[in-house]
Amino acid sequence: MNTLLRELAPQVLSALVRKFGDFDSCEDAVQEALLAAATQWPVQGMPDNPKGWLITVASRRRIELLRSDVARERREETVAAMAPADPALVPGVDDTLTLFLLCCHPSLTEASQVALTLRAVGGLTTAEIARAYLVPEATVAQRISRAKQKIKSAGASFQTVGDVETVLKVLYLIFNEGYTASSGESLHRVELSSEAIRLARQLRAQVPDDGEVTGLLALMLLTDARRPARTRPDGALVPLTEQDRTLWDTDAIAEGVSLITSTLPTAEVGPYQIQAAIAAVHSEAREVGDTDWPQILALYDVLDRLAPGPMVTLNRIVAVAMVHGPAVGLEQLSTAAQDPALADHHRVHAVRAHLLDLAGDSDTARTEYELAARRTLSLPEQRYLRSRAEALA
Structure with a gap:
């Protein structure tokens, strides 16, 4: 019910x-x-x-x-x-897309867009949203109240305000917080990632010909398919290269691959589609050694042109290292680390540690893993990074 x-x-x-x-x-x-x-x-x-x-x-x-x-x-x-x-x-039309757009009104902050979308479109109670984000219920209630007042003050009527791109961004924020919680004891908040997928399905039903909507749904499905293998029984993080791929959700992978395969040739290419294509390449590799890294690097080159950003840069550098060797990856990482957006980010240290380990420099890799562990708020990530450092001692 x-x-x-x-x-x-x-x-x-x-x-x-x-x-x-x-x-x-x-x-x-x-x-x-x-x-x-x-x-x-x-x-x-x-x-x-x-x-x-x-x-x-x-x-x-x-x-x-x-x-x-x-x-x-x-x-x-x-x-x-x-x-x-x-x-x-009972109306003869479904205005869910318009409601999505209203909740993602450009005058609202990202936090308010997320809270209002989960409440108004997702049907979650204030208490459910608060539990999912590990914040006081009063904080969520205040965000929702302020968001509604801001929409009223902005004079927004029930018509197309904002754009689908903003809705996709909000849904991806919800999904990512559920798939890799930014803080706390648990790596996953399944209620959020599952809700993001459900809402993405609703959005696609409204705009089935939008390639980026389909791309985001495919990306979510392909990413979430790995969730059963991402943690050990004690909650410890298991990276992609070490996961038991027999635990992956094959139905979700099949649906995600089908969606992105049918969309890429017909729709205007966008960043969510490219990310979904990258996830599909990973998902189709039965073993780590079967991963088609040259294809992944080519896709990251496209993504870097379409939607450059610090995380795209880091992920591309990993692909570069897998294709051309860790020394080339480390050289590019040194340049990328000069970006203020990446300064002292825990993922820079984690990537550097991984590449140094591949290059055989265990001592420096251990130091970088320890630095990465100190800079993340996620307890499962901290435990994993420290375990990697200890393994190199």
């Missing part, structure tokens, strides 16, 4: 906002309707028209929010919860 409610949440909210035009109160009303459904449906049974039921209850609750007579509100809330759905309220 929770899955159904989360799938219906954006459709119900978009219907209310289109009808009433007030995102703030409509979003509050939908959250209360979802809560009512979660409480009543298990007892009374699911209505014949779940979406219509939610729209009816949320619409009436939206009106109640504007009234001051608490007793009357309670009486009407009871009636609304028991009333059949009004077919006239």
